[in-house]
Amino acid sequence: MASILFPGGNTATSEKTNSKIRFSSDLSAGEKKSIENRKAKVSACLTSLGMNVDQNKIPQIAVILSGGSMTAAIGSLGTLVELKNQNLLDAVTFISGCSGATWLMTSLYDKGDWTKNLDSIDNELRAQWASLNFDATKGIQKLIAAAEQDNYSLTHFWAYIIVNFTVSELNEKVISSQRAVCESGNVPYPYYSSVDKQQVDTKGKNNFGTWFQNTPHEAGYPLIGAFLNSEYFDNKYSNSQLVKKEPELDLCYLQGIWSSALAAPEQTLKLVIEKIVEYIVQPYAPKSKPSTGLLSGLPVLGNLNLITSILSDLEKILKEGAEGSKVLVEQLLTVLSVVRDTVTYQLVKWMNDRWDTNDLEEKLNLFSILNLLQLVELAGLVIPVAKVLIKTVLCLVGWIWGTTDNFLYKSGASVPSDLTDKEFRFLIDAGFANNSPYPLILRKEQQVKLILSFEFYPMLDPFLGIKQASDYCKANNIPFPKVEIDPADQFNPDGCYIFEDVNTPTVFHFPIFNRVTSEGTVQQRTAQYNIANLKYSIKDIDKLYDIALRNVRNYAEKMKDKIQLLLSDLVD
Template sequence: MTEPQEVAYGAKSHPRRHDGSSDISVHFGISDEEKAAVKNRGEKVLTALRKLGLNVKKGPVLSVLVSGGGLRADIACQGVLSELSHVGLLDMVTSLAGVSGSTWCMSSLYSQRDGFQDLVKAENELRRRLREDSWTFSVALDGLCVAAERDDYSLTDFWSYSIVYSFTKELLDARLSCVRDQSEKGTVPYPIFATIDQDLKSGANEKTQNAWFEFTPDWAGYPTLGSSTPGAYVSTTHCGSRFEGGKLIQQKAERDFSYLRAVCGSALADKNTILKTIKDFFWKLIHGSSTQEKMLIVHPEGITLKAITGDVFDLVYTFLTDGDCLPILKNLQSKMTGNKDFSEAATLTDQMIKHSLRTSRDEQRQLIQELLEKIFSRDLVEKSNVSSFLKFLWKTFSCLLSWTWGTTNNFVYKCGDIKDKFLAGQKNMYLMDAGLAINSAYPLVLPPVRNTEIILSFDFSEGDPFETIKATAKYCKACNIPFPPVDEAKLNQEAKTPSDFYIFEGENTPVVMHFPLFNKVNCGSTAVIEKRRTTYATFRLKDYSDAEVCQLLEDSKANVRNNKDAILAKISELAEATS
C-alpha cells in the first residue's frame, strides 16, 4: 500500500519535531516523528526476522490491536504481550493500538522505561497489585480534590480516581509524551491510544470516521475530519491547553496516564450501571468513613452540609434514574430551613416542591442545577477551609446532572483552517471511550497512511467475539477503506463457541488475524466459555482472586502460543514478498 501524498494545508502540512512548540497541525498523513519511530522500529523488526534465518530487506508493518473489556482486558492484554515477547514475536510489532481496558495495561507498561524489557516482571507486579488491593480511599479523595481545582473537571476525573484506580490498584503520574524517546528510537512498539469525540459520534458505528481521536507520544488529535479532509493535531504536551484561532491562549500541564486511562476506559457498562457504581462510591464517602466529617465539620455551616450532602446526591441520582424527587426535596427543605447560609437554597427548594407537578424534565434539571449553585455558593466555597472538597462535591454533582465526560479544551476552536464549522465553533471537546463506536482501534491503523500490512486483533469483548470485525467491515465499506471480506453469517454461527484463530485476507487489504479471548481451544467447551464470560464480566466489582488472574493470563497467552507458527508464517510470507 502506498502512502497518499501529503499536501500543504492550513497551519502546517508537514508536522515536525515540536520541541515544545504550541503550534497546531492540519495535515494529511502521519507526523515526521511517527515516521522516524516506525523506520527505527523497522530496523528492530528486520533484525528479529534475520535471526530466524530470513534474508529479507524489509519486514512488514504489523499492528497489534487490543480491545476494550475493563479489568478483563487489562489482564488479558498483559498476557498477550508477555507471550508475544516469550515466543519472539513482540520485536516484530510496529505499533500497539488500544481501546478502553487494554489501555490500562498499555499505560502501566509505557510509564516505565523498562516496561517492555521485562514483561515477566510486569506480569508479577500486576498480580501483586491486584492481590494486595493497594487502592486507598483517602488517596482517591485527595486526587479528586486536586482535580476539582481544574476548570475542565468532568466525570472522567471522578472515574479516574474512583473506578479505574480501584480496578487497577495503581495511579500513574507519568505522561504519554515521556515515551517519545523510547518510541523514536524504536525500542518499543509505537503506542496509539484510542478515544472518540462524543459530539462527533453518530448513532451508527459505520459513520464515525471523523469522531476518532488518538493520543500518541508526539501528537494528539483527529486522524481525519472526513473522507477528503485533513486531520488536525496538537502536540501531546499541549493537549488540554486553551487555543483560539490556532494560537495558544493558556498553557496547561499535560494530563497523566491515570487520566488518559479514564478517558479511554469510561464506557464499561450502561448508564444505569455506571450510576450505581458512582452511588456506591458516594455511599462510602458519606456513610462508610469519617472522611466527610473531617472535611465538612470545620465551620458552623459544616453541620448542615454534612446533613444534606447525601440528600443532594440522592436528588441528582433519583432525577437521572427517573425516580420521585419530591420526598428528597422535602428532606432538604427541612434541613436547610433556618440556616442563613442556605436561605436562598431553602427558598428555591420550597418553590420546587410547590411546582413539582407542573415542570417539564428539562425545567427540573435546570432547577436542580440552580439549587446546586445555591447550596455550594461561591461565598461558602471561598471562605471554607476545605474549598477543594466542596468544589469536588459541587462539580461532580453538576457533571452527573448534565452527564458530562471528557471535557477538554478544543485546540481548533475558531481555527480558520478547519472546514468543520461545528468543531471549530466549540470551546470544548468531550472525549469518550472508543468502545462506544468500535471496541477495537481498527479506524486508527487501517488508513493507508499507516501502511499496515498485518493486524493481530486480540478481542477481549464480553459479548460477541466477532462484533469488532463485523462493525469494522461496515465502517470500512462506508468510508471506502480497504478491508478483507467478512462472512458475517458464518461468524454469527460460531459466536457462542469460536475457534482461537481466524484469518481474513483480501486483495490489496491488510491481513487480519483475529483471536477471540475465550474459545473452544483454551476453554474446551461452550459451557466453560460461558462460565469464563460470567466469571470475568466487564463490570464485576468484586476483585479477582490470584487464581482467577492467573487463569485469565493463561487463556490469553494460549491464544498466542498455540498460533505463533501461523503468525510467523504470515509475517515471513509478506516479508519475502516485499524483498
C-alpha cells in the same frame, strides 16, 4: 488513509495558525522516526525466525488490544508475553489499545524498554492488580486540584478514584515521557484511543471526526488530519493560537478518558454513585447532625423545619424499606423550587425523575449524597472537598464526561464547522464507537499489512469489533477484508479467524474465550470475567492470563507462516 480534508498535508505555520497545530494526513516526525528505527528490531526478529529479510521491505504488523476493563488489561498482558515467548513481539510495529487495555499499555511504556524486561514486569503487574491497596488520599488531593478547573467532569472522578483503585496505581507521569523509548525503535509505537462524544452522538460511529488518538508525540483527529503536540493537549486555544499553557495532563487522567465505558450506562452510574458515597460522603459528612444555628444559614428558606423533617422522614423510610419515599422526594423538590439555580435542587429534580428505577441501595446512596450536598451548598458547611462534591454531583446529573479544551476552536481551518464552533469537546472511551480501535492503525501512511486483533469483551458478540471495523472501512473507503462469520460461532467461537483479501491487510482475530482454550466453558468464563468486575484474585488473574497465553501459542506458527508470505510478496 490520507486525511480527508488535507490530502497533501499542511503544517500550520502561518500567522493565523499556531505552529503547534498540525494539519496534515502525514504521520508526525516522531512517529516516522520511531517507525524507521523500529525496522532494525523487526528485521533482526524475522531473521532469527529463519526468514530472509530486506530491511527496506519489512511488513508493518499491528496488534490491536480491545477494551474490556480488567479482563482486557490481564488478557493483553498474557497476549504480549506470549508474543514475546514466540519471538513475535519484536516483529510488531504498532500497538493500538482501547479502554482497559490502555491501563496495561501505560504501565508498560512507563518502564522504558518494556519488551526487554517483560518477564519481571509481568509478575509485578499481576501482583499489583490483585492488591487492594491504593492511594485514596492522593486521589482526593488530585480531585481537589481538578475541581478548580473550568473543565472538571466525571472523568476526573473516574480517573483518580476508580481507575486508581482498579489498577492500584495513580500514574502521575506524562505521555510525552514515552517518546524516547519509542524513538529508539526498541518498542512498538503505541496509539491510545478515544472518541469525540458530540461526533458519535450526531454523526455516528463511522464519521471521520469521531475518532481521537493520543500518542507520545501528538493528540488529535487522525482521519481529519488535525493534531497538536501531546504536551499541549487540553490547553486553551482560540483562532489557532495558544491562549493559556497548562501543565501536561498526567496519565492517570488520560486513562480516565480512554476507559470511561466500564459497562452499560446504568452500571457505570451505579458505580460512580457508590464511590462518591465511599470516598467523599462517608469520610467528610458530619458524624452527628449539625446544630440549628448552622442550618439557619439556608437562603430564602423560611420553612427550614419542613426541609429537616422531610429529610428525616426520607431517611427513616429508606432505612426501613417502607413505601412512600417518592412522595417525600416530590415534596422536597417543591420546597427547594425557590432555589432552582442550586446543585441541590438539580440533584433532587434528577432523583425525582428516575426514582422509580432505582433499587433501595441506590436510593440510600443518593440520599447520603443529597444530605451532605445540602449542608455544604445551602447551609455553609465547610469541608475540604466541598467544590469536588458540588462539581461531581453537577456532572452526575448532567452525565458530563471528558470535557476537553478544543484546540480547533475558531481555528479557521478547513475542518467541519461542528469541530471548530465549540470551546470544549467531550472525549470518551472509544468503546462507544468500537471496542477494538482499528481506525488508529488503518491510515494509508502506516502501511499495515498484518493485524493481530485480540478481543477481550465477548459479552455481546466476540466478533463485534471486527464487524464494526468492516463497517467503518466501507463508510470511509478504506481497504479491509470481507468479514463473514458463521452465526453458530457467536456463542462458541473458534480460537482464531483469518480474514484476507486482495489489496487489504490480513486480519487474525482472536476471541479470548473460545472452544479451543475454554472448551465447554465459554459462557461460564464470559460471565466470570464480566467487565463490570474491577478486581480479581491472583488465582483468577492467573487463570485468565494463562488462557491468553494459550490463545497466542496455539496459532503462533500460522502467524509466522503469514509473515513469511508477506515478506515473499514484498520481494516479488
